[in-house]
């Protein structure tokens with residue numbers, strides 16, 4: 001028996017990067033998956049590749065109406081929601097005194113508001129089922145801080161905090177809520193900013209001396225989605241090559 005047999009999952013931001021790896025890992029472990037993303041071409045291509053086990057929905061995590069149509073369509077088709085991977089997120093660099101406020105608002109809307117709306121959309125169904133696993137993508141920026149990403153960092157600390165509060169509120173219904181904290185991962189989010197130079201530089205700062213890849217992250221999601229983690233809630237899983245394990249300079 002596969003680890004996610006019979007489970008129905010939503011993966012936001014599932015069209016590329018870590019989200020794509022999570023979708024593929026969930027399907028490989030027997031889940032049926034909704035790929036929910038604003039990136040239509042990539043999302044449809046991935047869904048086509050996965051066949052009956054997945055379908056794509058054009059979905060903006062920051063819009064409540066988008067969540068309503070996503071969950072209504074999913075329940076009409078597969079009748080349950082076992083897992084929500086709130087993975088979609090955006091990153092924009094900018095300093096406190098110069099970052100465009102439109103960027104700040106966009107980050108908070110997608111990262112924090114989107115995660116809240118996602119939990120709100122699935123909780124009624126999970127309460128009825130008396131089971132569910134919500135996995136929220138925070139970051140190492142939700143465990144520490146870094147200059148020039150103050151709004152992003154604030155959103156990722158908010159996700160970590162909402163995760164813990166939600167685990168307290170929802171535990172009695174059999175709903176678990178945990179956060180994942182990736183380190184520097186080679187995806188379009190990071191590569192588009194600094195290219196290979198940023199990857200090479202980043203690797204020198206990481207105890208394991210390499211930047212992560214999406215397939216380093218996906219197994220953590222599989223564990224938290226599966227019943228193997230049945231007594232794990234309110235926890236934070238750092239998958240970061242050790243960067244948050246030390247305060248030492250240099251590594």
Ligand SMILES: NC(=O)c1ccc[n+]([C@@H]2O[C@H](COP(=O)([O-])OP(=O)(O)OC[C@H]3O[C@@H](n4cnc5c(N)ncnc54)[C@H](O)[C@@H]3O)[C@@H](O)[C@H]2O)c1
Pocket residue numbers: 012013014015016017018019036037038039059060061062087088089090091110137138139140181182183184185186187188189190
């Ligand atoms: N890459 C890293 O180094 C890193 C590190 C720590 C945390 N994270 C977090 O991991 C998650 C995945 O990031 P990634 O590295 O795969 O990034 P990515 O940019 O490669 O992928 C993000 C996906 O989210 C989708 N998305 C963006 N806005 C959306 C919206 N409004 N509604 C629905 N989908 C939307 C994008 O289309 C894309 O498919 C994010 O929450 C990110 O903040 C990334």
